[in-house]
Amino acid sequence: MAARRADARRNYARILAAAVEEVALHGADASLEQIARTAEVGSATVRRHFPSRPALLEAVFHERIETLDVRARELLDTSDARAALLEWLTDLTVYAASARGLAAALTGGAADVHHAAHDNACTKRLAQAGGPLLARAAEENAVAPGVSIGDLLTLVAGIALATEHHPGPVGEAQRLLGLAVQGLSPRGPGTARGAGNHDGARAWEQAE
Structure with missing residues (x-):
């Protein structure tokens, strides 16, 4: 035995x-x-x-998902809720754009992440990680009303899939995310500009 x-x-x-x-x-x-x-x-x-194929993909990307989970918990301690959420979204976008198959692991073959979340461990883990960041940003009116963590994961997965065959997928994915954020998280008065030296944060600031 x-x-x-x-x-x-x-x-x-x-x-x-x-x-x-x-x-x-x-x-x-x-x-x-x-x-x-x-x-x-x-x-x-x-x-x-x-x-199943989703089960295999979940195992393949376990370490990446774990890293994003840990990063989300770290960012909960930062003072700027908006910058924390956007930094985590950039990290997720970079991972998804640079690792072939991760976007498909997020969707799990479903039409969108909202449906995939019921039986997709990758999506569940990321929703649990990013949910508190989104909730804190929403409390500070730093995101548009009605935005859900499922919306954000769907957005990132879609961007990663759209840029998969681009010659520079990571940079293009960050650029597209920056464009989306203009509508997703309009800057309010008094919100601090920038998020340190994070590439994604700079891309958002330039887009705005």
């Missing part, structure tokens, strides 16, 4: 390593059969560990 569990752990690690490599090359449409061949296991073994 112990040997069987050890074999399962090794198989899981090999499959995940192969999946990271394939998703980096081919995005969310990476071949499960190629992943199995690279990991030197059968397709049935891949499906046993990862019963």
